[in-house]
Each structure stands twice: as C-alpha cells, then as structure tokens.
Amino acid sequence: MIKRSTTTVSAQSEASKYYDTTSGITYSSITHNNGVTYRVALPENGTVSDAILQIVSPNSFAWCGFAWGGHMTQNPLSVGWATRDTTGQQAIISSRIAYGYYAVPYPNENAEYTYLQGTTANETHWQVTTRCQGCTKWSSADGDFDLHTQTEAVVAYACSSVPPEEPKNNGSLFNIHEQFGIWSHDLTIAKNGSFAAWVVGNKYEQ
Numbered sequence: 586m587i588k589r590s591t592t593t594v595s596a597q598s599e600a601s602k603y604y605d606t607t608s609g610i611t612y613s614s615i616t617h618n619n620g621v622t623y624r625v626a627l628p629e630n631g632t633v634s635d636a637i638l639q640i641v642s643p644n645s646f647a648w649c650g651f652a653w654g655g656h657m658t659q660n661p662l663s664v665g666w667a668t669r670d671t672t673g674q675q676a677i678i679s680s681r682i683a684y685g686y687y688a689v690p691y692p693n694e695n696a697e698y699t700y701l702q703g704t705t706a707n708e709t710h711w712q713v714t715t716r717c718q719g720c721t722k723w724s725s726a727d728g729d730f731d732l733h734t735q736t737e738a739v740v741a742y743a744c745s746s747v748p749p750e751e752p753k754n755n756g757s758l759f760n761i762h763e764q765f766g767i768w769s770h771d772l773t774i775a776k777n778g779s780f781a782a783w784v785v786g787n788k789y790e791q
C-alpha cells in the first residue's frame with residue numbers, strides 16, 4: 586500500500602543567479618529549507634527543447650525529483666539519486682512521467698539526458714548535472730508547453746530518504762516522496778548565450 590506523504594516543505598521564495606566556478610555555468614538556482622538545491626540553465630533562444638539541470642542534495646535524501654511543469658502528473662520529471670557507489674558513477678538521473686498519483690512514474694521516452702561534469706557524491710552530498718533535451722517543451726493531456734518563451738515557470742520538487750529498490754539502475758522502482766514543494770522559478774536569469782559552449786566544455790568523464 587502506498588502511504589500518502591505528510592510533509593510539505595515551504596519553498597524559499599526566489600531563485601537567484603549562481604555562477605559555478607568549476608564548470609563556468611551560470612544557473613538560476615534555488616535552495617529549499619530542506620537543503621536541496623535545484624539549478625536550471627537555458628540557451629538564450631530556445632528554438633528546440635534544451636536545458637541543463639543540476640540537483641544538489643544532502644545524503645539524508647536518497648532521491649529528489651524536479652517536475653518541469655510544477656506538479657506530479659503530465660509533465661517531464663527528472664528524478665536524481667545517489668548510486669551509493671564509491672567509485673564510478675555516483676549519481677544518476679531517471680527520466681519519468683506520471684499520469685496519476687498512485688503509481689510509480691513511467692519512463693519518459695520524450696526526454697534525452699546527457700550527463701555533464703558535476704555528477705558526483707561525497708561524504709555529505711550527492712549531485713547530478715545533466716543536459717535534458719525534451720524537458721522544457723512538451724505536450725500532454727494538460728496542453729502544449731514551452732518554457733523557453735516564459736520568463737518564469739511554476740516547477741516542483743519531491744524528495745525521499747528511502748532509496749530506490751536498485752540504486753544503480755535508473756529504471757528502478759521507488760516509493761512515494763516524504764516531501765514535495767511547488768515554486769515559481771526565474772527563467773530570465775537562466776538564459777545565456779554561452780549555453781552551447783557549456784555543454785561542449787563540461788563533457789562527463791568518470
């Protein structure tokens with residue numbers, strides 16, 4: 586039986602500009618009260634769906650997901666988790682979409698992810714940095730969406746301390762979140778003419 590989640594953590598109200606000195610990427614970044622950070626970078630003119638997403642989570646959360654349309658169903662979900670490996674790839678992203686609230690979200694075949702540098706873990710945190718082609722434009726039962734034409738977007742997160750059944754497999758089953766939150770994320774500061782260079786310059790190597 587699936588338990589209903591009981592905690593909603595109130596979100597910090599505003600995203601701000603964050604310059605990552607290691608990668609050179611400037612993100613629109615927000616850190617919520619639970620200590621989890623979500624960062625988005627976009628091309629200046631998004632004619633096709635393209636974005637960089639970074640999730641940085643304390644190890645107390647086993648997985649955290651980002652919902653590009655601000656709710657659980659009918660929008661791309663980028664779910665990150667720690668593999669708990671000490672070598673090799675230490676964090677992965679799972680491409681999902683949900684059509685209802687009482688099932689594990691399905692694989693989302695319409696989004697393609699490429700790992701970037703900054704996909705790692707240490708004693709305190711895990712983090713995943715990926716390019717997503719297909720997360721910022723989608724069509725679903727809720728309509729057609731294009732975040733590239735918006736100055737801000739209502740997005741959402743969900744996190745759990747309970748690890749997926751198979752942490753090394755991004756197709757794994759996992760259970761319901763213990764927390765979720767919804768906020769409006771500034772996209773103006775996410776847009777940057779250097780986007781293409783960031784993708785090329787931050788290829789993921791283990």
Ligand code: HEM
Pocket residue numbers: 587589590591649650651652655656657658662663664681686687688689690741742743759760761762765766
């Ligand atoms: C096995 C996996 C999951 C289950 C069983 C599940 C189940 C549910 C249920 C029952 C609710 C109703 C509200 C409540 O808890 O009282 C809910 C809400 C929500 N879920 Fe999930 N969930 C799962 C995974 C996810 C993931 C991966 C995300 C995001 C990446 C997510 C995002 C949300 C959000 C944002 C809400 C708030 C209501 C909304 O705006 O849609 N969930 N979920």
